[in-house]
Structures are given as C-alpha cells and as structure tokens.
Amino acid sequence: MFDARFWLPESINSMAEGTDQFFMVLIWVSVISLLVVLGPMIWMMFRYRASQDIDRSAPPSHHLGLEIVWTVIPTAILIGVFFWGATGYTKMVVPPTDAMEIRATGQKWFWTFDYPEEGIRVRASLEADEERVKNGIPPGLVVPVDTPIKIVGSSADVIHSFYVPAFRVKKDVLPNRYTVATFQATKEGTYDLFCAEYCGTKHSKMITKVSVVSQEAFAEFISKQSEESDKPIDGATVFNTSGCAGCHAVVASSGGIGPTLHGLWGKTETLVDETTVVADENYIRESIVNPMEKIVRGYSPMMPNYSGQLSEDELNALVLYIRDLSPEKEGAE
Ligand code: HEC
Ligand SMILES: [Cu+2]
Structure with a gap:
C-alpha cells in the first residue's frame, strides 16, 4: 500500500536541502542537553543522599560563572537554531515566480489536483490510482522532474494536510483559505502522499502518490489526461x-x-x-x-x-x- 519505512526516506526536494542535516543537529543538541542535565542530577542523587556523611551546614547558593555559562550557551544555541530554521523554512515556503501551479483540493477522502495552465484535472485516491496504473497512467499527483511546483491547497470540508515525506513537505489544507506549498523534485519515481491531519473515518485511507516523471512522460500524461471528460470547471x-x-x-x-x-x-x-x-x-x-x-x-x-x-x-x-x-x-x- 505504501512504501514508508521507519527512518526518513531519501530526500528528493532541492528546496528542502539542508533540512535533514538541521534535523540531525536538533536531535543531537537535544540528546546532549538531556545528558548534561540528567547526568549530574543522577550523580547528585547518589552523592548527596541522606546516608552520605556530607557537611550540609553552608550549601552553596550562588555561582556567577556557572549562571553565565548556562545562560549564554543555550541562548547562543537557540539563536543559531532560529536563524538556521528561519532561512531553511523561507526557502521551503516561498515558491519561485516561474513555478508551475497546481491546485490541490482535499476532500473526504481523496484529492483533486487541477492544472489550470494545462486545463486538466486528476482525482487521486487508492482506488483511482489503481485504475490509472492499470491504464498505464502514473498514479496520484503527477509532476515533471527538476521543475519548481507551487501547490495551492484548499479543502472542500474539514482540515486535511498535504504530506510528502520524501519532499519533507507537510502543509495543512484548510476550508475557506488558501495555503501554499512548494517543492522541486530531483529524482523520478513514485513517492507517498499522505493526509497528515485526522479528517474522519477513512483518514487512514486518504493515501495517494506523487509520480515524478521526465518532461517527455509529463507531456504524454497531459495529452492523455486532456482526453478525460473530468476537467476543472470554467x-x-x-x-x-x-x-x-x-x-x-x-x-x-x-x-x-x-x-x-x-x-x-x-x-x-x-x-x-x-x-x-x-x-x-x-x-x-x-x-x-x-x-x-x-x-x-x-x-x-x-x-x-x-x-x-x-x-x-x-x-x-x-x-x-x-x-x-x-x-x-x-x-x-
Ligand atoms: C448585487 C450586486 C453584486 C453581486 C451579484 C455580486 N457582487 Fe461582488 N461586490 C458587489 C459590491 C457592491 C462590492 C463592493 C462592496 C464590498 O466590498 O462588498 C463587491 C465586491 C466584490 C469583490 C471585491 C472587489 C474589490 O475591488 O476589492 C469581489 C472579488 C467580488 N465582489 C466578486 C463577486 C463575485 C465572484 C460574484 C459572483 C459570485 C459577485 N461578486 C456578485 C456587488 C455584487
Ligand atoms: Cu484528510
């Protein structure tokens, strides 16, 4: 049904470059902080337990050096995390002006993808995808490789979320408001597209694919799809x-x-x-x-x-x- 695995799949979105490194840095910062705090705590639990014969008459109450260290170091780390995160995030959410536009509509429990320039419409669900694969058409959202894509999403009912792990993209799709996601796929293939916002009974079945295809295959897809009667309305x-x-x-x-x-x-x-x-x-x-x-x-x-x-x-x-x-x-x- 889907090819998800425990750890992150290979990242193939050139606009999300650096996201994984940043993620690993955050994990290690968290692990080290945990050890730095928890380690001494456990050590002190034993060192200062009641049965230890230790002079407790004048406990230390203030150490300026220590206080400066534990204020300055975390602040510096947080400022670094903020700027690194903000620049990467900006790169991932602002689509380039020449991006190809696709309108995504989430609905219980399938997606509709409209390509306004090409005048075609694609419905994507587990069943529809199966049907398309049988007819030799790539499943799900079909996009050309190495092309910046701008997804403008909205919902016909409740909140859904457009989530493609291989792109490191997750964007909520809301009723009555447009949200934008952007990516540029660097590698042909078929990738999972999940709805990542609980949206009712069959939320867990709201699964489809992103098919990243060559420019030629994309042109072929467009011409095949234009023969369909299901089109964006005028x-x-x-x-x-x-x-x-x-x-x-x-x-x-x-x-x-x-x-x-x-x-x-x-x-x-x-x-x-x-x-x-x-x-x-x-x-x-x-x-x-x-x-x-x-x-x-x-x-x-x-x-x-x-x-x-x-x-x-x-x-x-x-x-x-x-x-x-x-x-x-x-x-x-
Ligand atoms: C009975 C007349 C009437 C009808 C019918 C009507 N509108 Fe309007 N519309 C107005 C008026 C008056 C305004 C300006 C006042 C306001 O902002 O509400 C307006 C404002 C707007 C604006 C904002 C325009 C701006 O310059 O900022 C949009 C967009 C718009 N209408 C779209 C539509 C669409 C689409 C429809 C059909 C689904 C529609 N209107 C039907 C009278 C109408
Ligand atoms: Cu959903």
Missing part, C-alpha cells in the same frame, strides 16, 4: 451563471454597482474604514463568501453572501478567473 461560466456579471464588469471600467474585477489581482484595495488590503487569493475568496467582512471604499455593502451557495470547485474556478482578468498577472498574454 470560471467564466460560473461567473455568468451566478449573477456576478450583473454587478461586476470584467473589463477596465468605472461606475457600476460593484467594482470592476479587471486589474483587481495584486492591487492594494482601500476599504471603507480606510484600511488597505492586498487583493490576493484569500482576499478574493473572502470577498465572495463573506462580502460584509471587507467593504471596498466608495461602494455600498450590497453584495449577496455566496457562502454555502457555491461549491469549493466553483469558488476555486471563480478565484482563478478573477485572477486572470488582470493584465499584470505573470505569464499572461
């Missing part, structure tokens, strides 16, 4: 059929009941209370499911609340559609 259609178009323009314009959504992506929006907010994926999503939370300056709070009316799928499609309305979007024509 944001423009959702936009027009959900009544959004009645209040929002999608081209540069002013006036109208709601602000134009053209050029919204990445813009700094001013709200009625004079605070500002950068229009990113989470802001756009919130504007749709909870429009009263942040009201754009110059407009009245009259947008209907779409929470519960749009599926996770439709919401994601809308967010992508609105993002692509912006000329400045990277990679846009």
